Amino acid sequence: MTGGTGYIGSALLDQLVAAGHTVTALVRGDDAAGKVRKAGAEAAVGDLFDTGWVAERFASADGVVHTAATGDARNAEFDRSVVRAAAQALAGTGKPYVHTSGIWIYGDNAGITEDSPFVPPALTAWRGAVERSVLDADLTATIVAPGVVYGHGGGIPGGVLAAQRDEAGRVRLVGDGSQHWATVHVEDVAALYVTVVERGERLGYLVAASGVNPTVRELAEAAAGAAGVAPETADASRERLGALFADALLLDQQTAAAKAKALGWTPVRPALVEELRTGSYPRLS
Known part of the structure; x- marks a missing residue:
């Protein structure tokens, strides 16, 4: 797998190890290698942009999960390189390759399914x-498209809602907060990734979401408690968060994730x- 020390990847690594799988995590340095070994995985240290090196490691595995991201402008180049490695190593083998996308690719949509048109920000x-x-x-590919991922105090909710306050201590909304x-x-x-790997099937796109689609206002009010919330214009959110990120957060999205649940996956957290x-x-109050 890639991304074994990341937000989703570290949770997945723990669950794969707990399920009895032997996991090799491809990492960029010794610090990351130490973390994945402590979690019970083997580590392969190298340049994840080196398609040939990555392909060699992929070829020796029974399946591959790609959750890593650079988090910067190189992300597209990085994904292209990993996909080339997967194609070189796994094409025609029947071994599962699980790729990570994101629900934002579907744009504004009150009933997202895997067949919905792509209207990405x-x-x-x-x-x-x-x-x-x-x-x-x-x-034998599956592309998992997670919704807004949360838990353990991390993810977008921690940085965008729980920690963002105005001068009066109110939680800042993204726009007016009416978007879901x-x-x-x-x-x-992470449990869904385990399900997909163990099934070993070509599932195409797979939306990963709980089916609970709160508004941003509902989320901010929960984070704020008595402190209250502060709406703002969309342009103000773009200025505060950056236009590209804000436009993604302003998307109004809802899904039941029926395809994933039909596999027997049940969100329980x-x-x-x-x-x-x-x-x-x-809590802010």
Whole structure:
């Protein structure tokens, strides 16, 4: 797997090890190698942009999960390189390759399914071509598209809602807060990856979300408690958060994630509103 020390990847690594799988995590340095070994995995240290090196490691595995991301402008290049490695190593083998996308590719949509048209914001517009190359290759491929991932105090909710206050201590909304976010707990989404790997089938796109789609206002109110919330214009959110990121957060998205649940996957962790109110995120009042 890639991304074994990341937010989703570390949860997935723990669950794969707990399920009895032997996991090799491809990492960039010794610090990351130490972390994955402590979690019970083997580590392979190298340059994850080196397609040939990555392909050699992929070829020796029974299946591959790609959850790593650079988090910067190189992400598209990185994904393309990993997909080339997967195609070189796994095409025609029947071994599963699981690629990570994101629900933002579907744009504004109150009833997202895997067959919904792609209307991505500029931030993730690059994903379409990369993911087409996954599905066009002779791979036993699944592309998991998680919603807004939360849990353990991390993810977008921790940085965008729980920690963002105005001068009066109120939680800042993104826009007026009327937009819905499709959400999923990091442990639940990790469990879905395990399900996909163990099935070993070509499933195409797979939306990973709990089916709970709160508004941003509902989330902010849960985080704020008595401190209250502060709406703002969309332009103000773009200025505060950066236009590309804000436009993604302003998307109004809802989904039931029926295809994933039909595989037997059942999200069981607390909903994000509950997490913000009483769980792993800091209260602001």
